Amino acid sequence: MSEQLAEERASARPIPGQVGGRAVMLIxxxxxxxxxxMLPPDYQRIIAAVRQAAGPxxxxxxxxxxGVDVSVKAKLEPLRGKLVRLVDRGxxxxLxxxxxxxRL
Incomplete structure (x- = not known):
């Protein structure tokens, strides 16, 4: 049974879902x-950037x-949303x- 669960987890990829008629990636x-x-590439890059930093x-x-244009607030807010989503999902x-x- 544990082997089957391990195989299912290994093959599990994020799947597109529908929210309000729009396609979204489920994290x-x-x-x-x-x-x-298991995360979409954008989220993998975000975690890598946080991990490469010297601290929080x-x-x-x-x-x-x-590589987000941080001088434009409208481009920074979606990134902040992704960060919060990663926090919500552990x-x-x-801080x-x-x-x-x-997370350790």
């Missing part, structure tokens, strides 16, 4: 045995790391001062 919850390869980072610093941690860091 899986982080469980033991899951790794970042603000959304603006992550944006610079992934991939990242948000009380608004900075983001990886």
């Amino acid at each position: 899986p919850r982080r469980d033991p045995g899951t790794d970042e390869s 980072v603000m959304a603006r610093e992550v944006g610079e790391g992934v 991939w990242l941690q948000k 009380p001062d608004g900075r983001f860091t990886t």
Whole structure:
């Protein structure tokens, strides 16, 4: 049984879903045995940028790391939403001062 579960987790990829008639990528919850390869490429780059930082980072610093034009607030807010989504699903941690860091 555990082998079957391991195989299912290994083959599980994020699947497109529908929200309000629009296609969206479903971000899986982080469980033991899951790794970042289950995330869409954008989210993998975000986690890599947070991990490469010397310490906790603000959304603006992550944006610079992934190539988002941080001078335009309208381009930074979707990135902030992705960061919060990663926090909600257990991939990242948000500190009380608004900075983001990886979970141990």
